[in-house]
Amino acid sequence: MSTHTWALLSNRAVATAAVIYFLALLSHLVEWASLLGQRSVSADERALVNAGDVADVPLEAPAGVPAAEEARIERTALFSRLGYLLTCLAAIVHLGAVVCRGIAAGRVPWGNMYEFTLAGTCIVALAYVLLYARLKLAWMAPIVVAFVLVVLMVGVLVLYTPVESLSEALHSYWLVIHVISAALATGAFTLGGIASGIYLAKRRWPDAERGWMSRVPSLATLDRVAYRIHAFGFPLWTFAVLITGPIWAHQAWGSYWNWDPKEVWAFITWVVYAGYLHARATAGWKGRNAAILALVGLATLWFNFIGINYFSTTSEHSYAGLPAHGAVVVQRAGV
Amino acid sequence: MTPRTDLMEEEQPVAPIRELSAREFARWTWRQLTSMRTALVLLLLLALAAVPGSLIPQENLDSVKTTNWQAAHTTLTPIYRRLGMFDVYGTPWFAAIYILLMVSLVGCIVPRLGVYWRAMRAQPPAAPRNLSRLPDSATYTTSESAAEVTARAEALLRKGRYRLRRAPAGAATGSGEVAAERGYLREAGNLLFHLSVIVVLVGFAVGSLFGYKGGVIVLVGDKYGFSNELTQYDDFSPGSLFRPSMLNWFDLHIHDFHVDWVDSGPQQGMAQGFKSQIRYEDSPTGTMKSYNLEVNHPLDIGGTEVFLIGHGYAPEVTVRDGKGNIAFSGPEVFLPENQSFLSFGVVKAQGAKPSQLGLEGLFYPSEITLNGQPVNVTGDIGDGTNAMLSLQVWKGDLGLDNGPQSVYSLDTSKMTMVAAPGGKAWNLRVGQTATLPNGLGSVTFDGITRWNKLQISQTPFKHVALSGVVLALIGLLGSLFVRPRRVWVRARETADGTLVEVAVLDRSGADEDAAVATDLVARLQGRAEEEPS
Numbered sequence: 001m002s003t004h005t006w007a008l009l010s011n012r013a014v015a016t017a018a019v020i021y022f023l024a025l026l027s028h029l030v031e032w033a034s035l036l037g038q039r040s041v042s043a044d045e046r047a048l049v050n051a052g053d054v055a056d057v058p059l060e061a062p063a064g065v066p067a068a069e070e071a072r073i074e075r076t077a078l079f080s081r082l083g084y085l086l087t088c089l090a091a092i093v094h095l096g097a098v099v100c101r102g103i104a105a106g107r108v109p110w111g112n113m114y115e116f117t118l119a120g121t122c123i124v125a126l127a128y129v130l131l132y133a134r135l136k137l138a139w140m141a142p143i144v145v146a147f148v149l150v151v152l153m154v155g156v157l158v159l160y161t162p163v164e165s166l167s168e169a170l171h172s173y174w175l176v177i178h179v180i181s182a183a184l185a186t187g188a189f190t191l192g193g194i195a196s197g198i199y200l201a202k203r204r205w206p207d208a209e210r211g212w213m214s215r216v217p218s219l220a221t222l223d224r225v226a227y228r229i230h231a232f233g234f235p236l237w238t239f240a241v242l243i244t245g246p247i248w249a250h251q252a253w254g255s256y257w258n259w260d261p262k263e264v265w266a267f268i269t270w271v272v273y274a275g276y277l278h279a280r281a282t283a284g285w286k287g288r289n290a291a292i293l294a295l296v297g298l299a300t301l302w303f304n305f306i307g308i309n310y311f312s313t314t315s316e317h318s319y320a321g322l323p324a325h326g327a328v329v330v331q332r333a334g335v
Numbered sequence: 336m337t338p339r340t341d342l343m344e345e346e347q348p349v350a351p352i353r354e355l356s357a358r359e360f361a362r363w364t365w366r367q368l369t370s371m372r373t374a375l376v377l378l379l380l381l382a383l384a385a386v387p388g389s390l391i392p393q394e395n396l397d398s399v400k401t402t403n404w405q406a407a408h409t410t411l412t413p414i415y416r417r418l419g420m421f422d423v424y425g426t427p428w429f430a431a432i433y434i435l436l437m438v439s440l441v442g443c444i445v446p447r448l449g450v451y452w453r454a455m456r457a458q459p460p461a462a463p464r465n466l467s468r469l470p471d472s473a474t475y476t477t478s479e480s481a482a483e484v485t486a487r488a489e490a491l492l493r494k495g496r497y498r499l500r501r502a503p504a505g506a507a508t509g510s511g512e513v514a515a516e517r518g519y520l521r522e523a524g525n526l527l528f529h530l531s532v533i534v535v536l537v538g539f540a541v542g543s544l545f546g547y548k549g550g551v552i553v554l555v556g557d558k559y560g561f562s563n564e565l566t567q568y569d570d571f572s573p574g575s576l577f578r579p580s581m582l583n584w585f586d587l588h589i590h591d592f593h594v595d596w597v598d599s600g601p602q603q604g605m606a607q608g609f610k611s612q613i614r615y616e617d618s619p620t621g622t623m624k625s626y627n628l629e630v631n632h633p634l635d636i637g638g639t640e641v642f643l644i645g646h647g648y649a650p651e652v653t654v655r656d657g658k659g660n661i662a663f664s665g666p667e668v669f670l671p672e673n674q675s676f677l678s679f680g681v682v683k684a685q686g687a688k689p690s691q692l693g694l695e696g697l698f699y700p701s702e703i704t705l706n707g708q709p710v711n712v713t714g715d716i717g718d719g720t721n722a723m724l725s726l727q728v729w730k731g732d733l734g735l736d737n738g739p740q741s742v743y744s745l746d747t748s749k750m751t752m753v754a755a756p757g758g759k760a761w762n763l764r765v766g767q768t769a770t771l772p773n774g775l776g777s778v779t780f781d782g783i784t785r786w787n788k789l790q791i792s793q794t795p796f797k798h799v800a801l802s803g804v805v806l807a808l809i810g811l812l813g814s815l816f817v818r819p820r821r822v823w824v825r826a827r828e829t830a831d832g833t834l835v836e837v838a839v840l841d842r843s844g845a846d847e848d849a850a851v852a853t854d855l856v857a858r859l860q861g862r863a864e865e866e867p868s
Contacts, residue, residue: 172631231815235808242804251631254642254790255548256797257539259396259424261389271382275375277815300382308389 006104007163013097014118014156017090021125021149024086028142031079034072035215080138084129087145091125094152098122104163110179112164116305117155121148123187135225139216143194154306174248181240186301188233189273193298195226196291203288223287227280230294234273241266265304272297368435369442377436384432388423391415395422395572437536444529451522459500459516462823462838471848472838473856481826481833484859485511488824491858497822512825517818524813531807538800545581547573548792552668553589554649555611555785560588563639563791581793585636587615590625592646592785596715604675604701604713609646611787638793645788647671647678648716650698650724651781654684657774662687666784669698670743676700676714681745682726683733687776691733694778695745696726696760709762716783724763724780728753728771820848822855835859 098119102109110119128144131137137144199222205213216222245266246256257263276293279285285293355363367373392401401421405412419426466472477484489499497515549571553561561567563585591612597605611628617636626634634641649666656662662684669680682694699711702723709725716722731750740746753771755761761769763780770777821840826833837856839848 174631235811235815238804238808238811243801243808246804247801248631250794250797251633252642252644254633254640254644254792256794256800259388259393264385264389268382268385271378271385275378275382278371278375278378 003104003106003163006100010097010100010104013093013100014152017094017097018149018152018156020086020090020093021145021152024083024090025142025145025149027079027083027086028145031076031083032142034076034079080141083141083145084132084138087125087141088129091122091129094118094122094125101163108176108179110183111175112159112161113306114155114159114161116179116183117151117159120183120186121152121155123183124148124190127187127191136217140191140194140198143198144191147190147194172248172251174244174251178240178244178248181236181244185233185237185240186305188229188236189298189301192226192229192233193294195222195229196294196298199223199226199291200288200295219287223291226291226294230273230276234277237266237270237273241270261308262304265300265308269297269300269304272300365442368439371443374436374439374443377432377439381432381436384429385423387420391420391423393421393423395425433536437533440529440533444526444533447522448526451526454522455519459498459514459821461500462512462514462825466823466825466836466838469838469840471840471852472836473852474834474836475856475860476832476834477860478832481509481511481828484826484833484835485513485824487859488513488826488855491855492822492824509828510826512823515822516820518820520813521817521819522814524810524815524817527810528807528814529810531803531810534803535800535807538796538798538803541796542574542794542800544574544576545796546792546794547571547577547581548790550644550788550790552786552788553587554666554668555589555592555787557588557590557614560586561789562586568791583617583637583639584619585615585617585639587613587641589787590614592787594646594715596713604711604715606646606674606676606714609643611643613641638795640792640794642790642792643787644790645671647676647786647788648698648700649784649786650680651784652682652694652724653779653781654682654687654692654694654776655779656684656687656692656776657689659776660686660688662692662776664781666786668742668786671714672697674714675711677711679743681743683735683742683745685733685735690730690775692771692776693729693731693733693745693747693750694726695729696724699723699725719765719783722765722783725760726763726778727760728755728769728775728778730775820851822851824855824859 098109101115101118105111105115110116124144125148128137128140198216199219202213202216202219202222206219217225241263245263249258249263250256272293276290276297279293280290392404394401405421408415415421419428423429463469467474492499492513492515495517497517498519500514549568551561551567551569553559563582565571565579565582589611593610593612594606595608597603597607609630613626613628613634614623615626615634615636616623628634628641628643630643633643647668647670649668651666652663653661653665654663663682663686667680667682669678671678677700678698680695680698684692684694699709699722700714700716701712701721702709703712703721704710709723712721729745729747729750730753731747734740734746734749752759753775755769761778763769763778765780765782768777768779818841823836823838825836827836828834835856837852837859839852839855841848841851
């Protein structure tokens, strides 16, 4: 198959994955709606919910429950499973899209913003699918799926670029190391941010007995899950931004730290997450303040990825625009 | 910058209001500065202070853009200038934040080094009197003797890399206790991380104070070249403590230059890879050396690094004036405007008579005419037959007496255009000559030379900064993932058998204490079941 065919296949796969994600989202929304019709949760169930064993909430109706209630519980369980299965399928198709894109380009498929978005959302989706059972992430489902779908669509609609060879500076094995670590960290911070966001919501309605909030684990569990995911992401981000980034920048542009806007914002993100871990370690800042700080960090992370491009065109990280030598600016005095 | 230690400081009783002596004030200031809350605020302040530099154009990053921005914002510019907004990362207020942060860091770390040193030498603390009061504890009864239980607990804990308290207190017969602690490396990692941050800052500071970064465009060919002297640079940004004597001597020229062009697909005509064959001498008496310079493969000459960051074309032009004298001859650097190397440039023939001549226009590496318009197809000039120079010719005063001006722009305010027959621009192929009207002279397009943009820089201490970050990462991993934990086992023989109490205290808040306690109990008992009693 030619480059063109592979690229086309990748685009088709992205479209297919998006449709399946959408179906998964619909399924989870039905699940939510069904939960809203729930009457007061029985004491047994609540105990389990508070223990954080969300995936293990007894989905078979307890004895003595009216038939309508039984049907409702079955419906909730059905759509929850359906949503998860659809998400798995979508994630596999999504992975296929990333692989096809890589084959089409003849290199790692994260050479520009579109490809990074494609690969980054794929990492988030796969991480969610793989950790679903282990970390009992069922409560996260609609948010993760909605996030992946929206970001993927933004990537397709706003950032899409045809398959192209890389600008010279990107021809380096650091492309693999630097970008993978940055993408993994971005995925981790995003999942961590979602956990922190839900923490804040849960804090607002701590005793919700109906609807989706009742399925969310306890505050302490949320806080701990968020911390663990962030603690995993932070060293990766350090590695990407403060080790591989400068080494590569030094090789390609001749200076390891240029105060380039992308670098500055990556640094800002690093500092905010350092503040988060630090604040958490100092005991006083667990919970609400830490969660807010984590969300600020997530905002800087995504602003750096997408937003900064609208403010600054001088960034050496702007792959879509002119090649590096297009920006050659020389001021020679006189003739 | 550190957990736990200064919680006590923050809870100090409020002193009655009175005048502070200078010494007390200094003490108070130092306390405040080295408190963790201040460190945290400074850290977040540093993030906040870095923001404007990414949104407002910075002079040392892109001076042209900065100048344009300043021209467009006449009200804000003087205010921003006073605040140093065009060089945020070099301003005193930015420096103040990170210097304060560093002082705060040192103030936090140094005392903790001592604390850690003592903790390393101290024994794990003895078991609290009432183990069942600890949040995570377990008890069971066994028929074994207390000595058997404690011996097994010691063996198990030692295997789990716990440090045991020597000579447990209360070693009376009929009871025994084990106190163990692990995870000392967490604090070590923490300290290593913070010390490394200081190393990084020092490395970075030395690099930016004593280093420099310069750029130069060098024409390809053995007759052109570059010597490492200040005057040879096109742009030069030294650190504030840099002295020209720190430039080390070398001399280089670009012997040959090769570009791979993309010949199909949507990026057809763009450069894919390029490499230069450099010949250089690193001492006046040395021998000529050779190096293949590529993007991502810099050349290191005695600590000075040479990077290939761009390339382009320099059309060779000869301008003859009205009297037939050569007023300008040679390659003139044209700057690429897009990825297919359509390039813009200016030729200034200052000595032309009767009037000075200025040429400005575009160079098409490979031109075809579509609907009467010249279109550039690719950046590859091939054999040069499709290369075209399209110039506007101006006569009059170049304005060179009014101070320095860029070689890439023509000030036409005191000049008049010399129109070509049938159009504005004079289009020339290689070898063609345009004869200007009214005896002004002629312009010949002789050939094409290539150029390379080199970036040359010296960054002392860069390895110090890098090692600092690597050490910081190692320390970080230690401080995040090492779990400090204390375990106590107490066995007491009673009438109903030996009562064993196990308690676990995890100091990292990882919430695994209960699991650890259960596991330890199971293993203590599990072994007991295997052995016939």
